[in-house]
Amino acid sequence: MIEKVHCPHCAWKPSAEKLWHCLECGSDMDMFDNLGRCNNCGYNHDKTYCPEEYDGCGLSSPHLAWYGEFDEGLSKLNIIRG
Ligand SMILES: [Zn+2]
Ligand SMILES: [Zn+2]
Numbered sequence: 001m002i003e004k005v006h007c008p009h010c011a012w013k014p015s016a017e018k019l020w021h022c023l024e025c026g027s028d029m030d031m032f033d034n035l036g037r038c039n040n041c042g043y044n045h046d047k048t049y050c051p052e053e054y055d056g057c058g059l060s061s062p063h064l065a066w067y068g069e070f071d072e073g074l075s076k077l078n079i080i081r082g
Helices: 063-077
Strands: 047-049 060-061
Touching: 047 063, 060 063
Parallel strands: none
Antiparallel strands: 047 060
């Protein structure tokens, strides 16, 4: 979990829990644990929604937009897999 991750629309910040469900297999997952990739089925989520049930705004954003100013640094570090 990267501390600065936040929703680009409402600045909601996720806690370090599995708040999302995989769109492919439905298992609980943390979108920021593996850059949107499901640990169960390997499905890659290129968009991440802001969960309304946890006080988010409900809008989807490209996964990297959640990292804000950090996405350029992330690509330089080459941690984006698959
Ligand atoms: Zn899955
Ligand atoms: Zn939001």
